[in-house]
Amino acid sequence: MKLLRIVLSLLLLSGLVACGSKRSPTGGDKDTEMPTVLSSSPAIMGDISSKVIEIDFSKPMDRSSITSSVYIYPPVSEKRISLSRSTLRIEIIDELKDDTIYFVTLSTRLKDLRGNNLERANTLVFRHGEPETARLSGLINYENPLDNGLPIIMSLFSADSLLVMMDEARGASYEIPSLIPQSYNLRAYIDKNRNGHYDVTQEPFFDSPVLVEARTTMDLNMAYVDTTLAQIRQIQVVSPHELEVHLNKPIDRFGILEITSDEVQPPEILHQYLQGDILRILTTQLDSLSYTLRMRNMEDAKGNLSVDSSIRFTVHTLKDDQPPRLISSVPRHGATIDNTKPQIELTFSEIMTRDNLHLSLMVSDTKAEAEFRIVHIQGRKVILEPVQELINYRSYSLIIHGDSQDYYGNHMGNDVEIVFLPIKR
Numbered sequence: 005m006k007l008l009r010i011v012l013s014l015l016l017l018s019g020l021v022a023c024g025s026k027r028s029p030t031g032g033d034k035d036t037e038m039p040t041v042l043s044s045s046p047a048i049m050g051d052i053s054s055k056v057i058e059i060d061f062s063k064p065m066d067r068s069s070i071t072s073s074v075y076i077y078p079p080v081s082e083k084r085i086s087l088s089r090s091t092l093r094i095e096i097i098d099e100l101k102d103d104t105i106y107f108v109t110l111s112t113r114l115k116d117l118r119g120n121n122l123e124r125a126n127t128l129v130f131r132h133g134e135p136e137t138a139r140l141s142g143l144i145n146y147e148n149p150l151d152n153g154l155p156i157i158m159s160l161f162s163a164d165s166l167l168v169m170m171d172e173a174r175g176a177s178y179e180i181p182s183l184i185p186q187s188y189n190l191r192a193y194i195d196k197n198r199n200g201h202y203d204v205t206q207e208p209f210f211d212s213p214v215l216v217e218a219r220t221t222m223d224l225n226m227a228y229v230d231t232t233l234a235q236i237r238q239i240q241v242v243s244p245h246e247l248e249v250h251l252n253k254p255i256d257r258f259g260i261l262e263i264t265s266d267e268v269q270p271p272e273i274l275h276q277y278l279q280g281d282i283l284r285i286l287t288t289q290l291d292s293l294s295y296t297l298r299m300r301n302m303e304d305a306k307g308n309l310s311v312d313s314s315i316r317f318t319v320h321t322l323k324d325d326q327p328p329r330l331i332s333s334v335p336r337h338g339a340t341i342d343n344t345k346p347q348i349e350l351t352f353s354e355i356m357t358r359d360n361l362h363l364s365l366m367v368s369d370t371k372a373e374a375e376f377r378i379v380h381i382q383g384r385k386v387i388l389e390p391v392q393e394l395i396n397y398r399s400y401s402l403i404i405h406g407d408s409q410d411y412y413g414n415h416m417g418n419d420v421e422i423v424f425l426p427i428k429r
Contacts, residue, residue: 038123073114103133127169141179233310234302243324254280259301277383368399
């Protein structure tokens with residue numbers, strides 16, 4: 005009997021423990037919803053002659069976060085700001101300026117009772133009297149096309165660096181209406197890592213002064229800060245006369261270029277063609293030896309100046325016996341063009357020089373020659389154009405003669421003909 009009582013007691017105890025383990029934890033899910041601005045009284049661009057502004061939020065707000073998150077422009081020295089759960093009340097003690105626009109900015113430092121920041125910075129615009137207004141707008145250009153569509157945080161400052169307003173924009177354009185006509189400074193950035201501030205070199209940025217009068221236009225160029233210096237990455241020896249220098253970034257210009265050797269007289273540089281991050285060099289014949297190539301004062305599009313960069317390379321036994329070929333042409337063979345004085349672009353498999361390239365431009369049916377000039381030769385690319393306008397609706401032939409040759413003396417062999425028809429309506 006005693007044993008039965010012990011067994012029953014143990015079963016009862018285990019049942020109580022099991023029941024206790026099935027109870028749901030208290031507190032529920034954590035509140036992570038960000039508060040938003042719902043409305044204001046008076047409404048946007050409403051008259052604030054009463055000197056009282058009330059702003060309603062979607063959630064009860066934290067009173068302690070008000071001090072560092074509410075800004076008024078033009079500055080108001082005497083004011084009372086109070087909070088009653090989800091309603092912010094601003095009472096202006098100062099005399100209001102006549103015919104003036106007032107901006108009340110709420111930054112994301114404003115928090116609700118659960119510590120959630122305001123979803124985004126808001127500027128509410130009010131007026132006193134009948135102020136003159138102006139508008140600032142423009143296109144948005146992105147250095148990185150993948151940034152298009154991300155929110156751009158814009159801050160507008162007065163000429164004396166006081167915050168006037170904050171706003172968000174995204175897409176291809178922006179607009180800031182209801183401004184006081186005066187000088188401003190507009191700053192904008194994309195908060196890609198959402199940490200609430202601009203990170204240099206990691207996020208695109210814009211900063212520019214602007215005089216806003218009536219309808220003013222200024223485009224935003226969202227560009228990254230780039231402090232890296234251009235350096236030579238590698239050299240490809242294409243032939244005994246041609247080097248292809250690969251850089252770590254595109255550059256706009258450079259100063260001195262030289263090739264030296266400790267073993268022989270250095271080769272002479274005959275031609276050099278810079279295309280972004282590739283420099284093509286045509287030289288006198290290179291021997292099977294080691295050389296050093298040095299570039300000085302390389303400057304990129306953002307003004308970064310690399311004073312000096314060099315690389316050592318070795319030329320192995322090479323023989324260039326490949327004839328040059330036409331890779332592409334604009335216009336292509338058989339095309340119709342809408343220009344009677346077109347620029348014709350030829351791309352070859354090897355570097356071509358003016359002296360070794362033999363061309364003819366003529367009317368296809370009469371074989372009458374048309375005078376042309378070579379506008380530009382850049383490495384393998386040749387650009388030419390007729391001196392006079394071509395006859396409309398007459399077919400023309402551009403002949404690249406087979407005796408054209410590369411620097412090593414390899415001939416093309418056969419003539420190449422490109423026929424095109426100018427039709428200008």
